[in-house]
Amino acid sequence: MxxxxxxxxxxxxxxxxxxxxxxxxxxxxxxxxxxxxxxxxxxxxxxxxxxxxxxxxxxxxxxxxxxxxxxxxxxxxxxxxxxxxxxxxxxxxxxxxxxxxxxxxxxxxxxxxxxxxxxxxxxxxxxxxxxxxxxxxxxxxxxxxxxxxxxxxxxxxxxxxxxxxxxxxxxxxxxxxxxxxxxxxxxxxxxxxxxxxxxxxxxxxxxxxxxxxxxxxxxxxxxxxxxxxxxxxxxxxxxxxxxxxxxxxxxxxxxxxxAKLVSSGLESEETKLISGLFVKALHLGHPDKLIKQLLSKLVLGPHCDPKHFKTLLGHLPQTEQRKVLFSVLKLFSAEHLDRLGRCDVRGSPTIGAIAGTLDGIIDQDESGRRHLVEWLTASSGAGLGEGVGIRRAVMAVVSQNRDDLTNVLEKSLSQFGDQLYIKHSPMQQQEAHAQVLLLAAGYVHRSTPIKLSMLLRTGVWLNAISNRLAAPHSRARFLGMVVGEALSGLVDKGDKRLNFKMEETGQDEGQWYKRLTEVSDEIGPLQPLFDSPYEVPRPQKREASKGPIARPTPQPPQTGFIIEELSDEDGAEEDDIVPYAKPDSDPEDSDDDATLVRRDKPKAPVYIRDLIKYLRDTDSYDHQKLALTTAPTLIRRKADYGTELSEHADELASLLVGLSDKFEMENFDELRVQGMIALVVAKPEKMGQWFAKTFFDGDYSISQRASVLVVLGLGARELASLETSDYAAAASFPSRTLPERVERLYLGHSSTSQSSSSLKPLPPNALDSIATSLTSAFLAPLAAIAADAATGPDVLKLSTFTSRLADDQASFPSNPKIKYKSGLKPKPRLRAIPNTTANLLSTSFFSPLLARFQAALHTTSFSSSSSSSRNSKTILFHPYLLALYLKTLALLLHAAGPSTLALPHMTAELWRLLLGTTLRAQAVGDLAVTQALLFGYVALLDVNEDRMREVCAELGREVVEAVEWVAGVFGGLRGGDGDGDGVGEEERVKALAAGVLVRLREGVEKYRLLLVGDLIGFG
Known part of the structure; x- marks a missing residue:
């Protein structure tokens, strides 16, 4: 046998x-x-x-x-x-x-x-x-x-x-x-x-x-x-x-x-050949993963020697060496320093260990030191969006050479006061360079005080402060005042010190900027990197529970009592206690086959760590299903209770973004997006910046990046109270809710009306639906005026136009199983939201998303999102992703509203981005990108409706250039490409261009005198 x-x-x-x-x-x-x-x-x-x-x-x-x-x-x-x-x-x-x-x-x-x-x-x-x-x-x-x-x-x-x-x-x-x-x-x-x-x-x-x-x-x-x-x-x-x-x-x-080959010890000629293999490997895609492996094997091990990595780096061409070194700084920041947040001025062991690692890699190499100086002072450098920890570590290495330190200070001061830099650079970039300037000034003051004193007596310093104070943006003026007071405090004595006596400079953020001149990090041993990969500061835990938990206030004892009869609206009397009917049989035993009865069904997670455990279990359908259905409610419920969510928010977000539909679950995408929206709403200041960074740096597909944009847009609208979510009501604890009958007594029918406009689980094209609603509200008055002038009374034409807009909105693809209703009514008046929320949307959502895109346009360093066939820049310019990105920026601006203090700055940055030659070149022949650019102007004109005079005064040339471009778009579209059942896409874009062109020309005609200076010489 x-x-x-x-x-x-x-x-x-x-x-x-x-x-x-x-x-x-x-x-x-x-x-x-x-x-x-x-x-x-x-x-x-x-x-x-x-x-x-x-x-x-x-x-x-x-x-x-x-x-x-x-x-x-x-x-x-x-x-x-x-x-x-x-x-x-x-x-x-x-x-x-x-x-x-x-x-x-x-x-x-x-x-x-x-x-x-x-x-x-x-x-x-x-x-x-x-x-x-x-x-x-x-x-x-x-x-x-x-x-x-x-x-x-x-x-x-x-x-x-x-x-x-x-x-x-x-x-x-x-x-x-x-x-x-x-x-x-x-x-x-x-x-x-x-x-x-x-x-x-x-x-x-x-x-x-x-x-x-x-x-x-x-x-x-x-x-x-x-x-x-x-x-x-x-x-x-x-x-x-x-x-x-x-x-x-x-x-x-x-x-x-x-890494193992290099650490075995090679001769110079042999190392040069292996460096050639390293250069080729960098162009295979995923360069950050390659460099991370080399760092872990050659630098960050207990018995490693950073000089091995320096030997490999020294044989690379200068351009490749620069890119690798910048990627190393980015990895150090992401893996070890970002979680430090705004570190204390005292020395941190982790920062000292990173500085020691960089010093071992550079090892007094002139080209390496030159690359570090360039990273600190370049117009697109200094770690845009990264924490201050990586800048402190690089400054600790640069401070070892006095000439390099002085070079950083002079270049930073000259750039800080440049008018074009103040006007056109992203605000996050200016904040990073302001931190570099303050750190460099502190190091120079401790080593050669006379050098700093002489520099503050030159015209460069005076022009820098003057240009900053004359800047139209409040944030730029704030940075100028903080830097002026900090540097003057180092050199001047007594009454000669600059003191603008502004409330902003005396608050916590202003004081933190001023204390950067006291930072003196030293190059330390690498041991802290081996003991703990992350160093979480204690103040971060206290920050998560800043607000006291609301507790019911004890009521004084009442001497009397009031009896009030509660009547049912339906007229039917109901008992307060209704007994449950006894079940005929156990549902678990209803199956004929006893072997199919499950007694070990998993329970819904009640802690964030259990939710993370379920999401990691990609081989269990029950765990995945429970995690996705429970995540939106559980995350919102844990938002203000303890530090559990704050400590695991990054890990939870990473799991949700990268989760794949292995079991083909029903409403998988909607549940995953709702979980990420819950994270954004629960921790907006932290997670808004995290999702903006992930969109550019993460190794994700186009659909996953699109979901990140959807989360940012919808989360911002919910924070601005433009949308409500059923998950928010479900997340509230029972002790904070009234019984249904009592709630009707106090609230009447308002709760019913509110629930009809609540935000249900959303489809992937939710942002497109909101953009369509805003566009319809923007074009309706213009169409009514045009119809009245051409064919008679408004009522005759407006009804036709309204039905046409309904047909246009119905032509967008939607999921019939998903109920979604926008909170907007036809042409609503934008209500003012609290300035705290508006400032949060500006600093944590809009600015990081726009600044990183501008940096991606000019960067030459490797990105972790690149693949073997395309790099991150190619992915970002995918037509669908680019159009969704522009719509997200426009919706963030609209959600911030007209009451935000940063509206002039946000308007200027978005307007200049829309006029960029790169985006206009992408829009040629692509209706989706063209429509997204036009929708950006719709949001700008809608939010700035009451301050069009200021827009024409501050952005005169940009307004005139926008009129010329929109007119060219309108003239280049044919229209009339409908398929018989409705209006074609090209005709919709042409109608949108016509509406934007009419509003822009109204502003130009009304404020012509303000634009005379900008019109001269415009061709």
């Missing part, structure tokens, strides 16, 4: 007495074995006498025992004085042996080798992988895989079926994935290629072949194409994970192998 279970075509014949089984070679100890190892052999299966005999045996379909004997011989046979078997060394004979093993032996014996590998720790599979573990073996597998792919494509066109093709594709792909697995594989292949007595002329081409094979991305492309081809033709036949087809996993593997 046992013979029937053996693989077909493989017969094991053993004659003579049974010998002890061979102790097969392990991969880690194969070089330590002696040549006289006793293999499992018989009289008929003696090891081959030479390589030629081994090749002849392999070519003539050996049985399994003969194959094992040949593999043992090939694993031990070494030339005199060599440390590697001859099959690993490049030679014609070894190439033939590898070719036979890959093309003939592997397809025939792979199933049996895998079977034996599970039974014996040292098996024939390990011997085979060891013999093929060389650059020659990898190239042979790649060639064979490419040939099989071409055969499969030819088979598809020839309409013939070869079942062995699909199987062989899976086998060779599985072989390739197992062959190069391991962190030390590249180091072994490099040592094998450079071993022996060959001179540099022969060694260099071998090393270059390794660089080319692993750095050009061929492994990823061939593996992905083989997997796709095998799936088209049937099952892949793989028994393991095809990690080679995933560029992210491959880049991480390559980073670990490069």
């Amino acid at each position: 046992d013979e029937l279970l053996r693989p077909a075509g493989i017969i094991r014949t053993i004659t003579g007495p049974k010998e002890p089984e061979v102790e097969f070679l392990r991969e880690s100890t194969v070089q330590d074995r002696s040549n006289d190892a006793q293999p499992k052999s018989t009289a008929r299966h003696k090891p081959p006498a030479s390589l030629e005999d081994a090749l002849e045996t392999l070519r003539h379909e050996p049985d399994y025992d003969s194959l094992i004997a040949v593999l043992v011989f090939l694993s031990h046979h070494k030339p005199d004085g060599a440390s590697f078997p001859i099959i690993k060394l490049p030679s014609p004979l070894s190439a033939q042996l590898v070719q036979v093993l890959v093309s003939q032996i592997v397809p025939n014996y792979w199933a049996l080798l895998l079977e034996d590998s599970h039974q014996a720790k040292d098996s024939g599979l390990r011997l085979l992988l060891y013999c093929l573990a060389s650059i020659t073996g990898v190239n042979a597998a790649l060639v064979r895989l490419s040939a099989l792919i071409q055969e499969a494509k030819f088979e598809a066109t020839a309409k013939t079926k070869r079942p062995d093709l699909c199987i062989n594709l899976g086998i060779i792909l599985d072989l390739l994935c197992r062959l190069i697995q391991g962190d030390g594989w590249l180091s072994e292949a490099y040592r094998a290629a450079t071993s022996g007595a060959d001179g540099p002329a022969r060694v260099r081409p071998r090393v270059q072949e390794i660089v080319t094979t692993f750095g050009n991305g061929r492994l990823i492309s061939v593996a992905a194409e083989a997997e796709a081809t095998a799936k088209v033709n049937g099952s892949t036949g793989m028994t393991g994970d095809n990690w080679l087809a995933d560029s992210s996993q491959y880049v991480e593997w390559l980073g670990r192998n490069v």
Whole structure:
């Protein structure tokens, strides 16, 4: 019976007495074995006498025992004085042996080798992988895989079926994935290629072949194409994970192998070649993951030496070196310093450890110090959106050289007072450079006080303060006053100190900026990075529970009582207590099959840590479903109770953004978006900036980035009370709600009317629906005026136009299962919301989202969101994503409302962004982007309806340029492309352009005198 279970075509014949089984070679100890190892052999299966005999045996379909004997011989046979078997060394004979093993032996014996590998720790599979573990073996597998792919494509066109093709594709792909697995594989292949007595002329081409094979991305492309081809033709036949087809996993593997190779100690010429592999790997996509692996292996380990990373960095070209160094700063900030928040002025062990790491990487290298100075002073540098911790760490390194420190101070002061910089730079960028200026001034004052005193007596200082005080934006003026008082306090004494006596400079934020001049971080040991990856300051925990928990105030005892009869509105009397009916049977036991009854159903999570645990369990449908349905209510309920949500908000948001619909749940996207909206509403100041950063830096797909924009837009509208959510009412504790009958007594019918306009679970196109409503409200009065002038009374034309707008809104795709009603009525008057909320929307939502987009337009550094085929800039300019981004900015401006103090600044930044040549170039030929740009003007004109005079005075040239561009858009659209059932998309965009053009020309005509100066010279 046992013979029937053996693989077909493989017969094991053993004659003579049974010998002890061979102790097969392990991969880690194969070089330590002696040549006289006793293999499992018989009289008929003696090891081959030479390589030629081994090749002849392999070519003539050996049985399994003969194959094992040949593999043992090939694993031990070494030339005199060599440390590697001859099959690993490049030679014609070894190439033939590898070719036979890959093309003939592997397809025939792979199933049996895998079977034996599970039974014996040292098996024939390990011997085979060891013999093929060389650059020659990898190239042979790649060639064979490419040939099989071409055969499969030819088979598809020839309409013939070869079942062995699909199987062989899976086998060779599985072989390739197992062959190069391991962190030390590249180091072994490099040592094998450079071993022996060959001179540099022969060694260099071998090393270059390794660089080319692993750095050009061929492994990823061939593996992905083989997997796709095998799936088209049937099952892949793989028994393991095809990690080679995933560029992210491959880049991480390559980073670990490069790190181990560099740490082994190479000569200068060899390191230069490996640096070439590193440069090629940077362009495979996911450069941040590659650099993170190198840092963890070369720098951030307990026994690592940062000089190894410096050696690798020193052989890169200057442009690549700059990009890598900037990515290192970004990773340090994201992994270790962002959670510090606004650190105390006292020295932090984590900041000192990061400064020590940077100092070890730079190691007095002139080009490295120059790159750090550039990072601090460049117009788009200094870590836009990052915490102050990374700037403090870089300043601690730069302060070691007095000339570099003075250079940073002079460049920062000159840039701080430049009028164009004040007018056009994002406010987050100006805040970062103001922090650099204050830090540099403190270091210079402690080292050479006379230098700072002389600098504050020059015209550069006076012009900087004057330009700041004359800036139209309140935030720019605030930074000017804070910097002026802080630097004057270092140099001037007594009454000579600047003191603007403004309330803003005396508050907590102003005092924090002034204390930056006292910061003096020192380069410290790297040990804090090994002990704890994150250092969470204690004030952050206190911040989460700033507001006291509302407690019911005790009422004084009443001497009398009042009896009041509560009548039911329906007239039917109901008992206060209604008993539950006794169930006829247990629903759990209703199934006929007792084995299907589940007694271990998971319970809904009641803590944030349980919610995170459920979201991580991607293999359990019940946990995923419970987590998604519970998340919106649980997050809102935990918003003001303790620090549980504050401590886990980042991790929870990361899980929700990256969650995939593995089980095809109903309303999966809506529930996931509602969970993220709950996070934004619960912690708006923190999560607004986190989602804005994630949109640009996260390694996410287009749909996931689109969901981030939807969350920001809808969360901002809910914070501004433009929308309400049913989850907010469900999240309130029972002790804070009245019984339904009593609630009707106090609230009447208001609760019913409010619930009809509440925000239900939203579709992915929710922002488009809101934008359509705003556009309709914007165009309705203009259409009524035009209709009255052309055809008669308003009532005749307005009804037609209203029905037409309804048809337009109905033409947008929507989910019929989702009920969504906007809180807007036709042409509502924008009500003023509290300034605290408006300021929150400006600083935590609008400014980070716009500033990071402007930085992405000009940045040249690598981004973690880049992939093997496109970088982050290409993804951001995807038409759908770009249009949604512009609509989100417009909705954020609209949600902030006309009462926000930052409205002039927000208006100027958004207006200039819409007029940018890059966006206008993207709008050419793309109606979606054109419509989004026009909708941006709709939001600007709607919010600034009562301050159009100020807009024309501050942005005269921009207003005139916008009129010219919108007129060109209107003239370039044909219109009339309807399909018979409604209005076509081009006609809708043309109507929108007409409305914007009319409103802009009204403003230009009304305030013509203010625009005369800007009109002169405008072409």
